Amino acid sequence: xxxxxxxxxxxxxxxxxxxxxxxxxxxxxxxxxxxxxxxxxxxxxxxxxxxxxxxxxxxxxxxxxxxxxxxxxxxxxxxxxxxxxxxxxxxxxxxxxxxxxxxxxxxxxxxxxxxxxxxxxxxxxxxxxxxxxxxxxxxxxxxxxxxxxxxxxxxxxxxxxxxxxxxxxxxxxxxxxxxxxxxxxxxxxxxxxxxxxxxxxxxxxxxxxxxxxxxxxxxxxxxxxxxxxxxxxxxxxxxxxxxxxxxxxxxxxxxxxxxxxx
Amino acid sequence: xxxxxxxxxxxxxxxxxxxxxxxxxxxxxxxxxxxxxxxxxxxxxxxxxxxxxxxxxxxxxxxxxxxxxxxxxxxxxxxxxxxxxxxxxxxxxxxxxxxxxxxxxx
Amino acid sequence: xxxxxxxxxxxxxxxxxxxxxxxxxxxxxxxxxxxxxxxxxxxxxxxxxxxxxxxxxxxxxxxxxxxxxxxxxxxxxxxxxxxxxxxxxxxxxxxxxxxxxxxxxxxxxxxxxxxxxxxxxxxxxxxxxxxxxxxxxxxxxxxxxxxxxxxxxxxxxxxxxxxxxxxxxxxxxxxxxxxxxxxxxxxxxxxxxxxxxxxxxxxxxxxxxxxxxxxxxxxxxxxxxxxxxxxxxxxxxxxxxxxxxxxxxxxx
Numbered sequence: 001x002x003x004x005x006x007x008x009x010x011x012x013x014x015x016x017x018x019x020x021x022x023x024x025x026x027x028x029x030x031x032x033x034x035x036x037x038x039x040x041x042x043x044x045x046x047x048x049x050x051x052x053x054x055x056x057x058x059x060x061x062x063x064x065x066x067x068x069x070x071x072x073x074x075x076x077x078x079x080x081x082x083x084x085x086x087x088x089x090x091x092x093x094x095x096x097x098x099x100x101x102x103x104x105x106x107x108x109x110x111x112x113x114x115x116x117x118x119x120x121x122x123x124x125x126x127x128x129x130x131x132x133x134x135x136x137x138x139x140x141x142x143x144x145x146x147x148x149x150x151x152x153x154x155x156x157x158x159x160x161x162x163x164x165x166x167x168x169x170x171x172x173x174x175x176x177x178x179x180x181x182x183x184x185x186x187x188x189x190x191x192x193x194x195x196x197x198x199x200x201x202x203x204x205x206x207x208x209x210x211x212x213x214x215x216x217x218x219x220x221x222x223x224x225x226x227x228x229x230x231x232x233x234x235x236x237x238x239x240x241x242x243x244x245x246x247x248x249x250x251x252x253x254x255x256x257x258x259x260x261x262x
Numbered sequence: 263x264x265x266x267x268x269x270x271x272x273x274x275x276x277x278x279x280x281x282x283x284x285x286x287x288x289x290x291x292x293x294x295x296x297x298x299x300x301x302x303x304x305x306x307x308x309x310x311x312x313x314x315x316x317x318x319x320x321x322x323x324x325x326x327x328x329x330x331x332x333x334x335x336x337x338x339x340x341x342x343x344x345x346x347x348x349x350x351x352x353x354x355x356x357x358x359x360x361x362x363x364x365x366x367x368x
Numbered sequence: 369x370x371x372x373x374x375x376x377x378x379x380x381x382x383x384x385x386x387x388x389x390x391x392x393x394x395x396x397x398x399x400x401x402x403x404x405x406x407x408x409x410x411x412x413x414x415x416x417x418x419x420x421x422x423x424x425x426x427x428x429x430x431x432x433x434x435x436x437x438x439x440x441x442x443x444x445x446x447x448x449x450x451x452x453x454x455x456x457x458x459x460x461x462x463x464x465x466x467x468x469x470x471x472x473x474x475x476x477x478x479x480x481x482x483x484x485x486x487x488x489x490x491x492x493x494x495x496x497x498x499x500x501x502x503x504x505x506x507x508x509x510x511x512x513x514x515x516x517x518x519x520x521x522x523x524x525x526x527x528x529x530x531x532x533x534x535x536x537x538x539x540x541x542x543x544x545x546x547x548x549x550x551x552x553x554x555x556x557x558x559x560x561x562x563x564x565x566x567x568x569x570x571x572x573x574x575x576x577x578x579x580x581x582x583x584x585x586x587x588x589x590x591x592x593x594x595x596x597x598x599x600x601x602x603x604x605x606x607x608x609x610x611x612x613x614x615x616x617x618x619x620x
Contacts, residue, residue, distance in 0.1 A: 054286050058297035076297075092293050151514055154531050158513030194531060196511050214279035 005107050005117045006238070007040075007136035009160075011152030013123030015144045016173040019209060020231070021120035022050045022218045024140075027235035029081035030220065033115040036075065038106075039089040040132035041122040042097055048088045052216020053078060061106060062090040062097050071109055080221055085114075095127040100134035107135035116238075125159060133160060139168045140200065145175050145186040150194055157197060169200035171234065176205045201234035202245060203227050292325045292332035299323050306336060315341040370398050372539070372557070374506055374520035377465045379409075380446075382417040391418075391427045395434055402438045407575065408537055408556035412519050415444035415465060423452045428459055505540065512536070512550065521557060532572060541565070547592075551575075552600075560602050569598040574607060576600065581607040 008021045018041075025037035039047035042062065048054040059074040078084040087110075090097060110117050121132035133139060139160050143153040157168050172191060179185035188202060206227035212219045219228040233243045289296045303323040310316055317339040326333050371382040383394040402409055416431065423445075432442050444462035447453055453463045505523035514533025518524055523540035534550035536542050539557035541564070548566035553575040555562030560577035570592040574581045579602055583591070591598075597612035 049282070049286065052282075054282070055296040057295045058301065060295070091290055091295075151533055154514040155533060158516050161513075194529075196529075211275035214275035214282075216278075216282060 003137040004111050004115065005119065005135050005137045006140060007119040007121055007132050007138075008140045008142060009121035009129060009132060009156055010123065010142040010149070011125065011156035012143075012149045015142050015149050016203070017123075017142050018046045018050050018120050019213065019218075020140070020142050020171060020173065020203075020234075021047060021118050023220045023228070023231035024234055024238070025116070025118045026051075026078075026081055026084060026218045027220045027232045028116050028118075028238065029078075029084035030232070031235055031239065032082065033239070034083040034113070035081075035116045035118065036085040036087055036110055036114050038087045038110075038117060038119045040103075040119050040128060042089050042128065043091065043094045044122070045089050045091050047120045048076075048086060049216065050213050051078060051086055051218065053086050053088075054216070057088045060088045060090045062093055065098055065102050065106065071106075080217075095122070095131070098131055100131050103131045104135040125156065129156075129159075133163060133165055136165050139165050140171055141168045141197070142171045142173050143191065143195070144173055145180070145188075145191060147186070150186065150191055154195055157195060168197055170195060170197045171201045171203060172199065173203045174205045175202055199245060200237055201230055203230040203234075288325050288327050288332075291327045292334075294325055294332075294334075299325065302334070306338070310338060317341050370394070370401055372401075372521040374504065374522055375415075375465060377415070378443075379412060379414040379519060379521065380417055380465070381414050382419070383421075384417075384419050387420070391421060391423060392430070395431060399434060402434075402440070405557050406438065407553060408519070408521075408539065410439045412517065412537075413441040413443045415446065415462075416442065417446045418449075418452065420448045421452070422449045423447065423455060425455045425459065428455055428461070432459075506538075511546075514550075530571075538562070554600075562601075564600040565597070567597045568592060569600065569609060574600050576602050576607055579605065579607050 006024075008017050008024070010017050021037055025035050029035045037047060037051070038061065039045050041047075045060075048057055053076050056076050059069040061074060063069045064071050064074045074087055076086045076088065078086060087106075107117055107119075117135075119132045119136065122128035141153050141156055141160075143149045153170070157166070160166055160168050170191075172188060175188070176185055180187045188199070192199065204226045206219070206225050208219050208222070208225035209227055212222070219225055220231050222228065233246075236243050286296070289299075303321060306323065307316070307318050307321055311318065320337075320339045322335075322337040324335050324337075326335055369384050371384070373380045373382060381398065383391075383398060385394055414435070428445065431445075435442050442461065444465060445452070445456045446464065447456065456463045505525055506518060506520040507525045507527070508518060509527045511528045512518060512526055512530045512534040514531050517535045517537065518526070519537045521539040523543070524536050524538040525543045525545070526536065527545045529546040530536060530544055530548045530550045530552070532549045535553070536544075536550065537553045537556050539559065539562075540554065541562050542552045542554045544552075544564075544566040546566070547568040547570065548564070549570050549572065551573045552564045552566075552571050554564045555577040556575070558577055560579070562576055564571075564574055564576065568591075570588045571583070572588070574583075581600075598609045599612070600607055600609050602608075
């Protein structure tokens with residue numbers, strides 16, 4: 001079976017799952033794939049706002065599951081890319097509105113039409129997380145270079161592996177190279193030491209992200225900022241291109257001179 | 263956002279965010295999905311324009327939220343010179359027949 | 369007679385005795401064992417082996433209640449009696465030791481979970497048939513992640529790192545051929561001669577029998593940086609850490 005359904009999760013909230021889902025989905029669409037991004041956070045929907053499509057929601061995935069509309073009616077087409085769609089979730093229900101088996105059914109329907117289905121998992125490890133992981137062919141875990149975020153990522157990786165959905169691939173988000181150099185922030189190597197998973201992307205802290213979410217325009221549409229480049233590289237790796245990880249310079253030239261290894 | 267950009271009337275991203283937020287929160291509180299308003303507007307325009315001459319382009323349908331209550335607010339400008347009939351509907355001056363027969367067009 | 373055995377799927381409590389001994393008596397014996405070693409059992413899930421005993425639904429409910437009072441979950445009851453097995457199934461319990469995997473109903477992973485938590489040496493917990501001696505060990509060859517719990521009445525050996533947030537609870541010794549950063553409780557069934565060994569001893573909490581030691585955060589960091597293999601054991605009723613080279617002499 002092709003690996004079409006990709007779930008983006010993290011454990012901890014606020015690390016950048018939704019931004020990652022929106023940008024990776026958009027980047028895949030810009031590479032010519034037919035993509036749908038799916039909001040998994042029932043009751044606290046966010047993917048619509050980050051994508052800037054909030055004004056067009058008429059039906060959502062809960063309406064479809066409960067038989068009030070056809071799947072096509074709930075899908076919102078994003079006109080900024082050739083084949084990019086959003087399947088929003090309900091704002092006025094809670095996580096019990098959908099069961100994991102129903103999520104699997106929804107994704108089975110979507111597989112018929114789409115090349116990639118990217119699911120934005122809610123924070124936590126309860127029902128919402130289980131719903132998001134149940135249909136996954138692969139799981140991407142997003143973490144920040146920060147102790148509690150890495151601890152939560154570890155928990156989530158253990159759970160995903162115990163569900164048989166591993167191995168996961170890791171995205172390190174909001175890395176600040178200067179702070180790693182000053183040893184204020186965990187380095188990529190520190191994180192690998194603890195989590196021991198393959199890294200599929202390193203996204204640096206980028207001012208452009210705030211403006212992009214304010215305006216509802218994912219950064220990859222505007223191209224050149226560091227985060228946009230990183231997200232587009234992640235998309236390329238997902239489709240099988242070999243894009244080497246640009247290791248941010250986290251040892252200073254002085255440290256390298258003295259032979260200190262990272 | 264620098265001085266020149268402001269002068270040229272460009273909105274800062276924070277201002278855009280605030281506007282979007284105000285709109286989305288009103289919809290959240292009223293529990294009406296935003297896209298549904300567009301459908302309501304189409305429905306209202308279709309129904310009302312069967313009876314009265316209205317300025318379709320200027321119709322506004324919105325939701326407000328004040329004092330814990332939500333209101334659907336509809337603003338429909340009427341076109342002047344209307345005699346109460348919508349354009350395109352022929353005046354039927356034919357006398358009523360004693361027996362009711364279904365008319366061909368209605 | 370209560371025996372505690374460690375299997376791939378977790379703990380198995382064998383409640384055996386003369387056929388005329390009532391179930392309640394055996395439960396009372398189990399209860400005193402639970403009271404004597406709360407740290408070992410709490411938060412875990414166990415299976416019962418009731419042998420040839422015939423148990424009513426009430427017996428089973430009473431068992432579940434006793435365990436629940438000690439924060440233990442009963443997930444399976446093995447019995448050679450067909451009527452008992454029917455009661456077991458009607459209460460939603462398993463009647464055999466199924467392999468532990470597949471997405472759990474609740475958010476928590478069962479003990480010793482994940483496909484590779486399987487021993488693969490003669491000293492490890494055996495497969496479902498056959499019985500283990502309680503001194504057998506559990507061997508795990510992978511990283512133990514945050515939130516995961518390894519619980520075994522014998523020794524626990526981990527070839528790999530133990531992450532912060534992970535827990536190892538052993539009736540015997542704990543050996544970590546890697547970095548120990550989580551919680552380790554050796555001698556959890558009352559053996560104060562048990563030891564904890566690690567190539568990198570940086571646990572957040574270490575316990576041997578009833579003694580406990582919580583390293584200070586800066587102490588954890590300095591241990592980690594020094595990176596020497598150490599053994600933790602009780603001396604003079606306190607937990608002490610002995611570096612590997614010094615320890616060679618201590619054991620003689």
